[in-house]
Amino acid sequence: MTNQTPVLRIRNIKKRYGDNEVLNGVSLELNRGAIKVIIGPSGGGKSTLLHCINFLVGLDEGQVYLNGTEIIEGRKRELTAYRQKVGMIFQDFNLFDHLNALHNVMIGPVRVKKLPKSEAREKAIAELERVGLKDHMMKYPAQLSGGQKQRVSIARALAMDPEVMLLDEPTSALDPELIGEVHEVIRGLASGGMTMLLVTHEVGFASSLANEIFFMEEGKIVEQGPPQKILFNAECLRTREFCSKISRLHNNSS
Amino acid sequence: MDELLFLRQEVAPELLAGVWMSIKLIVPSAIFGFFIGIVSGVIRVYGHPVLKRLAGLYVLFFRGFPLLVQLYLWYFGLPRIGIYLSPFAAAVIGFSLCSGAYHSEYIRGALLSIKKGQLLAAYSLGFSKIRAIFSILLPQAMRRALPGNGNEFIYLIKYSSLAYMVTCIELTGKGSILANFYFKYLEIFSIVGAIYLVMVSMATWGLNYLEDRIAIPGFGRPKYN
Amino acid sequence: MLQGFTVISENLPYIMGGIWVTLTVVLGALLMGLSLGLVLSVAQVYGNRVVRRAVGVYVWFFRGIPLLVLLFLFYFGILANLQIDLSPFIVSIIVLGLISSAYQSQIIRGAILSLPEGQLKAARSIGMSDAKAIVFVILPQAIRLSIPAWTNEYTIILKDSAVTYALGVTEILARSRHVAERTYQHFWIYILAGFIFLLLTYMGTKLFQILEEKVRTPGYTQ
Numbered sequence: 061m062t063n064q065t066p067v068l069r070i071r072n073i074k075k076r077y078g079d080n081e082v083l084n085g086v087s088l089e090l091n092r093g094a095i096k097v098i099i100g101p102s103g104g105g106k107s108t109l110l111h112c113i114n115f116l117v118g119l120d121e122g123q124v125y126l127n128g129t130e131i132i133e134g135r136k137r138e139l140t141a142y143r144q145k146v147g148m149i150f151q152d153f154n155l156f157d158h159l160n161a162l163h164n165v166m167i168g169p170v171r172v173k174k175l176p177k178s179e180a181r182e183k184a185i186a187e188l189e190r191v192g193l194k195d196h197m198m199k200y201p202a203q204l205s206g207g208q209k210q211r212v213s214i215a216r217a218l219a220m221d222p223e224v225m226l227l228d229e230p231t232s233a234l235d236p237e238l239i240g241e242v243h244e245v246i247r248g249l250a251s252g253g254m255t256m257l258l259v260t261h262e263v264g265f266a267s268s269l270a271n272e273i274f275f276m277e278e279g280k281i282v283e284q285g286p287p288q289k290i291l292f293n294a295e296c297l298r299t300r301e302f303c304s305k306i307s308r309l310h311n312n313s314s
Numbered sequence: 315m316d317e318l319l320f321l322r323q324e325v326a327p328e329l330l331a332g333v334w335m336s337i338k339l340i341v342p343s344a345i346f347g348f349f350i351g352i353v354s355g356v357i358r359v360y361g362h363p364v365l366k367r368l369a370g371l372y373v374l375f376f377r378g379f380p381l382l383v384q385l386y387l388w389y390f391g392l393p394r395i396g397i398y399l400s401p402f403a404a405a406v407i408g409f410s411l412c413s414g415a416y417h418s419e420y421i422r423g424a425l426l427s428i429k430k431g432q433l434l435a436a437y438s439l440g441f442s443k444i445r446a447i448f449s450i451l452l453p454q455a456m457r458r459a460l461p462g463n464g465n466e467f468i469y470l471i472k473y474s475s476l477a478y479m480v481t482c483i484e485l486t487g488k489g490s491i492l493a494n495f496y497f498k499y500l501e502i503f504s505i506v507g508a509i510y511l512v513m514v515s516m517a518t519w520g521l522n523y524l525e526d527r528i529a530i531p532g533f534g535r536p537k538y539n
Numbered sequence: 540m541l542q543g544f545t546v547i548s549e550n551l552p553y554i555m556g557g558i559w560v561t562l563t564v565v566l567g568a569l570l571m572g573l574s575l576g577l578v579l580s581v582a583q584v585y586g587n588r589v590v591r592r593a594v595g596v597y598v599w600f601f602r603g604i605p606l607l608v609l610l611f612l613f614y615f616g617i618l619a620n621l622q623i624d625l626s627p628f629i630v631s632i633i634v635l636g637l638i639s640s641a642y643q644s645q646i647i648r649g650a651i652l653s654l655p656e657g658q659l660k661a662a663r664s665i666g667m668s669d670a671k672a673i674v675f676v677i678l679p680q681a682i683r684l685s686i687p688a689w690t691n692e693y694t695i696i697l698k699d700s701a702v703t704y705a706l707g708v709t710e711i712l713a714r715s716r717h718v719a720e721r722t723y724q725h726f727w728i729y730i731l732a733g734f735i736f737l738l739l740t741y742m743g744t745k746l747f748q749i750l751e752e753k754v755r756t757p758g759y760t761q
Contacts, residue, residue, distance in 0.1 A: 116660055136668065144666030154661035158680045158756050168665040171675050200757045213661075220665055378740055379733035380698035383712060387733070390719065391726035475605035479705065486608055493615065500616035507604045507612055514603040 065128045067092050067255045068146075068224045073112055073122030075105075075279075082108050084279035086122075090224060090255050097266040097287075098259045100276035101302060106259040107151070109276070110226045113257070114148050115139060126223070144172060147217030147225040151232050153209040155201040155216070161188065162197040165216045173220070180219075187215040191245045207238030211245055224255040231262060263306050267291055275299045325492055325502065332488030333509060339402070339474045339484055343409035344467050350410060351417020351463070352452070358418065359425045360447055369418070376415035382476055384408050389480040401482035405474075413470055420462030424455035457528055464521035471513050485509060547731055550718040554728075557711035558735065560628070564700050564710060567632035569693060572639025579644035580681075581673060584651050594644065601641035606702050609634050614706055627706035635696055635703070642692060643685075650684035651677055683754055690747040694740050701736070711735055 066089035075083040082105045090096055098106050111117040113124055115133050124131045131142045156164050162184055169180035188194045191211040201209055210230055217225060230246070231239040243265050250256065250269055260266055266273060267287040274284045275294070283290060283299045294300045357369040376384065389404035399407065428451055436446035456463075478487035489506035493499045583594040601609075614630045625633075654677060662672035701712040715732040719725040 114664060116663060140666045140668050142666075143664060146664075148664040150657060150661065150664075152655075152657055154655075154657035154664075156658065156661065156676050156680075158676075158683065167675060168667070171671055172666045203757060216665065375733070375737070378737040380701040380712070380736055382698075382701045382704070383715075383729055383733045383736065386712075386716070387726070387729045391729050394724065394726040472603075472605040475607045476702065478607070479702075486605065486611075489608070490611065493611075499611070500620050503608060503612040503616045507608050510605055510608060511600070511603040515599075 066090055066125075067094075067127060068113070068257070069125040069128075070113060071123045071125070073109065073124075074120045075108055075112055075117065076120050082279050083112065086276070086279070086281055088257075088274060088281065088284075090257060092255055093253045094271050095250050095254075095256045095258065095269050096272045096274065097270040098257070098274045098276050099261070099263060099266065099290075099302075099306075100274075100282075104277045105279040106276050107228050110148070110228045110257070110259060113226060114143060114146055116148075140172070144168075144220045145223045147220060147222035149210070149213055149217060149225065149227040149230050151229040153201075153206075153213045153233070155209055155213055157201050160198050160200045161193060161204065161212045161215075164201070164212055165219045168216060168220050183219055184215070187218045188212070190218065190248070191215045192241070205238060206234045207241045210234065210242045214242075214245055214249075218249075224257065225249070227256060227258045227260070229259050229261065231260070261306070263291065263303075275302065277302075321496065321498070325496075325505070328488050328492055329485065329505065329509065332483065332485035335482070335484040335488075336471075336474050336477075336513075339405055339409065339477055339482070340471055343406050343413060343474070344470055346406070346410035347413030347466070347470070348417055348463065350414030351421055354414065354418040355421030355425060356447060356452070358422050360443065373415045373418050376412050377419070381408065381412050381473055382479060384412055385476060385480050401477070401480050404480050405477040405482045408480075409470060409474065409477075413466060416466045416469075417463055420459040420466065421455060423462070424459035425451060427458060428454055460521070460525055460528070464525070467521070468514055468517055471517060472510065475510075546718075546722045546724045547727060550722070550728075551731075554711060554714045554718060554731065555735070557709060557714040558739070560708065561697070561700050561710040561739070564628070564631050564635065564703060564708065565693070565696050568635035568639050568696050568700075569689075571632065571636025572643045572692070572696075573689075575636070575640035576643030576647055577678070577682075579640060580647035580651060581678075583644065583648050585669070585673065598641045598644060601638045606634070606638065606699055607705060609638065610703065610706055627703070627708050631700070631703040631706060631708050635699060638699075639692060639696055642695075643689075646685050646688040646692070647681055650681040653684065654680055683751075683756065686747060686751045686754070690744050693743050693747065697736065697739055697743065 069089040071087045073083050073086045074081070084105075086105070086109055088096070098109070100106055108117060112119050112122075115124075115131070118133065126142055126145060131138065133139060155161075156167065159167060162181070165184035165187055166177075166180045169175045169183055170177060173180075175183070185194060185197065188197050191214050193208060193211050193215065196204065196208060201212075204212065214230075227246070231242050234242065239262070243262070246256075246258075247269065258266065258270070270287050272284060273287050273290040274281050275290060275296075275298075276282065277298060283294055283296045285294075290299060291303050294303060354369045354372060357365050358373070361369065379387075385404065385408040388399055388408045389401060392399060392404075432450060432454070433446055436450050437443075441449065474484060475486035477484050478490065481487075483491070485506060489502050493502040496502070579594050579597065582590050586594070604612075610631065613634050614627060618625055618630065658676055658680070659672055662676045663669070667675070700710055703710060704713040704716070707713070711732055715728050719728040722728070
């Protein structure tokens, strides 16, 4: 695996729901340590794209490559092995409601990676500490705030030692005062060198973190480039329209 | 094969007589049970505290005692204190009272689920309590309770087979007698089972149809099963 | 009346002895219903069309035929033809268990369907195979949700167990009948039998409530 092989590469992904072309040929790649952000209007297919990369939703057309090897949906064992290496963070957290925080993080290593319980426990505690929640590890999801839940879900994904993380609007379901703690954790991951593909509305946050921004609309990547260019000096009209709207919004709040 | 077809000439009329007896048991029991259920359900929600207690005890015992024990009490127990009921009478009384207790619970639940505001609005229009209950609340409650009440009716079709245990010979009883006489247990009881399946399926279909017919758009129905 | 009381106190031990038989039948049926019901519900929720249809037919069959008819059918019909010799006791457990599995499969199925879609998604996203996801994430939650409905199922099977008297199982009602026939105190004996069932219902319900409390996930409301 040379420096030049992207960790994650997707090619020409297409997805249709009935007559609706949700994804219309999307391609991108992520090198190791890269952080790329996808922005765009609702319904543009951003969330579906992430679900497709992880094969949580079937692809109609297109290919996904991890470290140069193509991942084929049909082969169950390869698929589950692939998913271990791709961590996913959901907008509505999806913590396992019947398990406390510690067990939520432990269950993957124990049941999927087949680690011995003591080893998994140590690892889980380490990851929970990394996201700042070691003191809350015995609490159940219903007893945690939104921000805490999302941080646990990040710890859960990290416990699988992923090579790349997909984050699907990680803070959209959070009350404003809880967003900061999740952003801090994500920043920590970035400085640690994690490869990430992030879908978000938080443009200020995105621009401070991203190497590259993609603007997606109606199932296609309309434009891509470094944050400064896309946000303030875009080439396409649509991109400029969208970015001016959201920068107005964020200038008022940030 | 011939033998079997020939047997059907002998078996069919007997089983049909059994089905007829089953229907004679089920229909009155269903009707009585339903009305007993409505009355006791209304009492348990809106009645005088003493009546509420009594109705509550009724439901407790008639849902708590197994149906078979109740039937034995009516048919074998009452004679000991001087009341002699025919098998048919004992069965219908037993089914009605037992079924009524279950209907009562469904109606009660449905009445409780209706917003208080409905009753208040009725009062403000000048309705008396009783008028309000029967004209406004019950019609809504019955729609909500229909799945449960309908379910109870299905159970009644099946439990009518217990009438045989107090010597009222309905479908199951006939089947048992025939099977013993011809030594054809598997065949006869399979047919009996199939007949019950048909009755239950028809009743289920009819109830679903009824539910759809009386559904009001936007009127949330709590799901039972 | 006085006669009634002495009769009852003399025969109480014998009748109460039936409690063990009744409870064994009920528990056996409940457990059989649970294990079969779990398999059937998973098959019905996650299986292909053929499997779903098959489960549907099974459920329709065992919920549509009266218990008494099924008992006769199994004991006198099927087993006699296959020349298998099982006691009425065992047959009762099997038949009650099969019927219960049909009802329990629907209970558990309802519980599974009520879980948020995200639970399965999240399990898959950390690399769990569907089988593992079902066993470690879906079912633990679905089972907890089903406990209230089991209390109901328990009371139903408990009362249905009286019907097994028709096959000669020496449970509570059977013993009550023997005593009643001997002593002619049908009225009081059957009232006693009824009260015993009522007591067992109450105790069982309480036990299930304790169970529900014990396995409840803190703060979890649905």
